[in-house]
Structure formats: C-alpha cells, structure tokens
Amino acid sequence: MKKQNGMPVVVLMCLGIFICMLDSTIMNITLPAIQEDLHTTLETSSWMLNVYTMAIAVLAIPMARFADLFGKHKFFMAGLVVFGLGSVLCGLSDSGTDLIVFRFVQGIGAACLIPCSMVIGVSAVPLEKRAVPLTLLGATQGLATALGPTIGGIITQNLSWHWVFYVNVPICLGGLIASFYILDLKHETRVKAAIDWIGVLLCGIAIFSLNLVLIKGFGWGWASLRAIVCYAVFALAFVLFLRFERKNKSPMIQLKLFKDRVFVGSIVTVLVGFLFIIAVMVLMPQFLTLYQGKSEFQAALLVTPISATVFVFSNAAGLLIKKIGYALPISFGFLLLSIPYFMMRNLNVQSSSGQVIVICVLVGLGFSFLIAGATMASASSFVSEMLTSSQSVFSMIRQIGILLSVAIFVSALNHNIESKKLDVVQYASAQTAQLNVSPEEQERISKTMEQTILLGGKLSKESIEDVLEQSAADQPVTAFAQSDTQNSIAAYVSDIAGYAQKTVGSSFSVLYTFALPFVLLSMLIGLIFRRPKPRASVSEAGASEN
Known part of the structure; x- marks a missing residue:
C-alpha cells in the first residue's frame, strides 16, 4: 500500500503523536526512583522533564520547515530514528547530566514527529472527512499525556526506570516498518522554504530565560538581580523576535495566523489546558509515592482514570463541538477542571484512594473538552504551508504549556517542601x-x-x-x-x-488552592470563539495535497 490518503496513515500518525506525548509525562511517576538511583535533586529532575519540552517548543517550527524542504514523510521517519536513539541513550544514562542531555536528543526527534504527524494526518483523508483525523489526533494527545504516569508506574514497578525509555524502541521500529508500506516516499511534493535561524535563536533565548527564572525564582528571590536579568532577557528576546518576524520573508512563525480568532482561541486553550493538567500529572504521582506510601504500580493505577476518561470522552466532546461550536464546550471543560482543583485543596496523607480516583476522573473529563476543542480549532481555515505553520505553532504552544507547568508547579512545590x-x-x-x-x-x-x-x-x-x-x-x-x-x-x-x-504532604494542597481561581478565570477563554458554530473550513480544515 503506497497511498498517501486513508485511515492507515491517520493511525500511523497517531502512533507518532502518542510516543511523543507519552514521554512528556511518563517520567513523572519514575522521578523518585530516578532521583534515588542517580542521586539528583528535585530541581535537577525538573530540568530532566523540561529540557524535552523546551526542545520541542523551540525546534518544532524549524523542523517543520525542514520537512517542507525534504519531504514530510521522510522527515517523519527521520524523527522516529532520532527519537528511538535518544530513548536508548536515556535508558543508558548513569547521571542526571547525561539524562538531561539525552532527553534533549529525544526532544529533537519529537520536534520532527509532532508537526509532521499532525499535517500528514489531517491531509490523509478527503476535505469533508477531516473532522475525523482531527478528533483522533486530539484524543491521542490527551490519552498519551494522561497515560504516561500509568505506563511509567507499571514499568518501574516491574522492571526499572530505564525501561521507561527502552519501551519506545520497539514502537519506533514498528513505526519505521509501517512507514515503508503506508507512506508514499517517492512522490511526495516538496516546497521551497527558508529556515529562520535568527527567529529560532531568539525564541530559544526567550523560552530558556523564562523557564530559568520560574525554576530558580523561589531560591533567588523574585526581585533579585538574577531574576531581573532573566525578565529583561526574556522581554528583549521576545520583542526582537516579533520585530524580526514581521520583516522576515520566511519567518519562523507566520504572524498572520493570529488574525484568525479561532486559531488564537485554540492556542490559548491548549496552553492553559496543558498547564493545569500537567500540574496534576506531575505532582499527583509524587504525592502518592512519597507521602501516602504507595508503590509506583499502585500510584499508576490511581491516576489511570485520567487516561481512561480522556479516551472515552474526547471523541464525544469533538462531536458535540462540531454541532454547537467551541465556546460553551471549552468553558465547560475549564469549569469541570475547577472541581478537582477545589477537591485537591483538602488533599492530605489521609485522603482515600476513592477520593483520588474521583479527582482523576474529573480531571480527565474536563481535559477531554479542552483537547478536542483546541485540536479541531487549530486547523482553522488554513491550507498548504499555512496549515503546516499552524500545526507547528500549535505544537510549540502546547509544549510551552507543559514547560511552564513543570517549571511553575515543581519549583513552587520544591519551595513549599x-x-x-x-x-x-x-x-x-x-x-x-x-x-x-x-x-x-x-x-x-x-x-x-x-x-x-x-x-x-x-x-x-x-x-x-x-x-x-x-x-x-x-x-x-x-x-x-x-x-x-x-x-x-x-x-x-x-x-x-x-x-x-x-x-510536608500539605505542600501539594497549597498549590492547588492557589491555582483554583486561575482555573475558574480560564472559563473566559471560551469568549474568544465568537462564532457560535465552527465553520466547516475550521473543523474540517483543508491541507495541502503533498
């Protein structure tokens, strides 16, 4: 089979998205074991998590441009190779520094896979059926993110933390073999696209300086000289980035994307949605293992309802959004998410497993509406290179949401502890x-x-x-x-x-108490989607026929 179109291609792209998003959270529940084995601090652990998401956030757009130059299908396969290699090296790491470096290699592979998977998947079916791959790809993102701690806990409990990374290798090999049979590698269309290296550099500086001050701010002091320098570097890099992008003929980010309110709503939703769900996915496993005395396997089972709920309700949420529009479902998703945050205000070492399960179910239910709506809206009315650019930006913003969540909540937790x-x-x-x-x-x-x-x-x-x-x-x-x-x-x-x-266990509940008002305020994001019903070209966005 050498056809570019069809559901087999969509399923293969879902696999690419799955392993990338899985590795954004699979380490969460293994962090205590990694810290003990490699003798690292919680701060070092946060860099292990963040360097992966930073690599994707900074490199997703230039990698998408490379994909335009050399062919998205070939670049998808290259991403599988790099991601698999990075996974092997992560598993072989014998120090925190090694793991940080090799997580960056993994991130490079993921930066190749994520935008290619989205664009190839959306382009694989006829225009009138594109709501299907959008819904499936969105559900895969949410499912993989939520399933990460569960898989990580089971593997760590029965094997070791090293196998959290080794498990990616057979998946990547299977994806490579399937690609030779499913993807059209000889006749795909290439486009001329320049790489905006200055934009990449400025974007990287801005993201790194912001991440650094969020992680170190509690220790340095938010008004300290080093913190002020980070603020200044971030602001300067961001302003220069915007000025350069406006004048550049081949910008890293097509700023005209942001003239589309539906697309703006999609990236705000995915940014804030991932900020709040990762706060649960990262911290809850640590609370269960360190302060409730649960094993990694028990903790994995307790957070499994998040992934199960996302899997069950994402498609249903997508169908509802197609009928009534984005605004109400997305606002409702944040409202649902506020309920478990309210419950976590009273999270303590005496909290029962039943309470934890209810919290996880509600988190997954609320996030289902957010990820389904954001993914469908991200395609908007874009076609050809604009579709590629929109998915690259969407991927970058999603990773920034994960990055900010880890930096903010882990550093705040470390300070509280x-x-x-x-x-x-x-x-x-x-x-x-x-x-x-x-x-x-x-x-x-x-x-x-x-x-x-x-x-x-x-x-x-x-x-x-x-x-x-x-x-x-x-x-x-x-x-x-x-x-x-x-x-x-x-x-x-x-x-x-x-x-x-x-x-010390009460350190967790303090964070969720502080975050609750912001979750409730996020309901206002629904107002960005001023159209009561998504346009056909938004939910079924056109894509270039490669």
Missing part, C-alpha cells in the same frame, strides 16, 4: 529534648534527624529508623542498647515520621 521541612526540624528538635537519654545522645539524634529531614526524600518511619541506627552504629554504648530507650526512640521516630508526612 523546603519550608515545611524547616517546620518539621523545629518540631523534631522539641521532641528530641524530651527523650530520656543523655544530652550527648540527644545532640547526636537531633543532628541526625535534622540531616535526615532536610536531605531525605521519603520521610517514612522505616527510613528515619535506618538513618538513626546507622548513625548509632559507631557508638560504643548507645541508647539503642536499652529496651526502655528503644521503645522511647521507636515512639519518637513514629511521631516525627507521622508529623513529617502530614506537614
């Missing part, structure tokens, strides 16, 4: 003073506890006991030698561990 740990240290110090042991022993235990709390990840009773026992191992005579003191220490450790889990 460090602050809460200081509270635990003060509480532990007060409790240590009440132990019936010698002053020397109190001082040793107090110092050991402080180091354990400030540097430890999972503050469980078992982990604290292990550290105390190791600390006491070199003592010739210790408090552990007496049964009464052993009981006292055991009660003390249990008390500190319980207080630590409760106090």
